[in-house]
Amino acid sequence: SQQGEEDPQALSIQEGENATMNCSYKTSINNLQWYRQNSGRGLVHLILIRSNEREKHSGRLRVTLDTSKKSSSLLITASRAADTASYFCATEDRAGNNRKLIWGLGTSLAVNP
Amino acid sequence: NAGVTQTPKFQVLKTGQSMTLQCAQDMNHNSMYWYRQDPGMGLRLIYYSASEGTTDKGEVPNGYNVSRLNKREFSLRLESAAPSQTSVYFCASRVPKGQGVPDGYTFGSGTRLTVV
Numbered sequence: 001s002q003q004g005e006e007d008p009q010a011l012s013i014q015e016g017e018n019a020t021m022n023c024s025y026k027t028s029i030n031n032l033q034w035y036r037q038n039s040g041r042g043l044v045h046l047i048l049i050r051s052n053e054r055e056k057h058s059g060r061l062r063v064t065l066d067t068s069k070k071s072s073s074l075l076i077t078a079s080r081a082a083d084t085a086s087y088f089c090a091t092e093d094r095a096g097n098n099r100k101l102i103w104g105l106g107t108s109l110a111v112n113p
Numbered sequence: 114n115a116g117v118t119q120t121p122k123f124q125v126l127k128t129g130q131s132m133t134l135q136c137a138q139d140m141n142h143n144s145m146y147w148y149r150q151d152p153g154m155g156l157r158l159i160y161y162s163a164s165e166g167t168t169d170k171g172e173v174p175n176g177y178n179v180s181r182l183n184k185r186e187f188s189l190r191l192e193s194a195a196p197s198q199t200s201v202y203f204c205a206s207r208v209p210k211g212q213g214v215p216d217g218y219t220f221g222s223g224t225r226l227t228v229v
Contacts, residue, residue, distance in 0.1 A: 035218075042221055042223050045216065100146075105155040106155065
């Protein structure tokens with residue numbers, strides 16, 4: 001069952017600009033995770049934010065979580081061509097549910113040189 | 114430290130043939146997962162194994178079987194392949210719950226399967 005919904009579905013920006021992607025979900029969660037997938041490759045874990053956290057940083061990545069709105073955003077600052085990829089959010093629900101993740105459909109980001 | 118290794122990377126099967134997708138991780142993770150990824154459908158969980166000796170169905174288990182051979186290896190078997198099983202298959206593993214800082218999944222590079 002699909003829980004996360006990323007917005008926008010596709011985003012095209014110029015190198016150096018910031019990219020913001022949003023994720024909405026439906027149930028109470030333990031944590032929310034963001035992953036990157038380069039074309040034809042596996043997914044790479046970027047960052048995990050727990051339900052009691054509101055903001056987290058990792059290098060050029062900034063993730064926010066608003067549990068009252070059941071939404072999260074991923075900001076990539078000073079984007080580079082190498083950031084071109086699909087970005088997925090995934091949630092682990094509060095029930096624990098054997099630690100399965102529920103995935104969104106992803107945002108396709110194109111960073112133009 | 115290789116992470117999660119999947120084999121084969123590509124496979125073409127005829128309808129009705131069987132095959133096993135192999136997955137191994139060297140990170141001492143307890144939990145392992147098999148997903149399929151289809152355009153417009155996102156990642157869907159086929160089967161998972163919370164620990165050695167246990168397996169459970171995910172969202173789309175029909176047509177598949179799994180074996181958790183030991184802590185390192187988790188294989189996915191298609192007994193009689195169908196065109197609807199054409200997809201990209203990913204294996205993933207995760208650090209055991211309660212051990213250190215919670216972290217995300219580690220994914221293999223995928224198996225691209227075409228059933229004709």
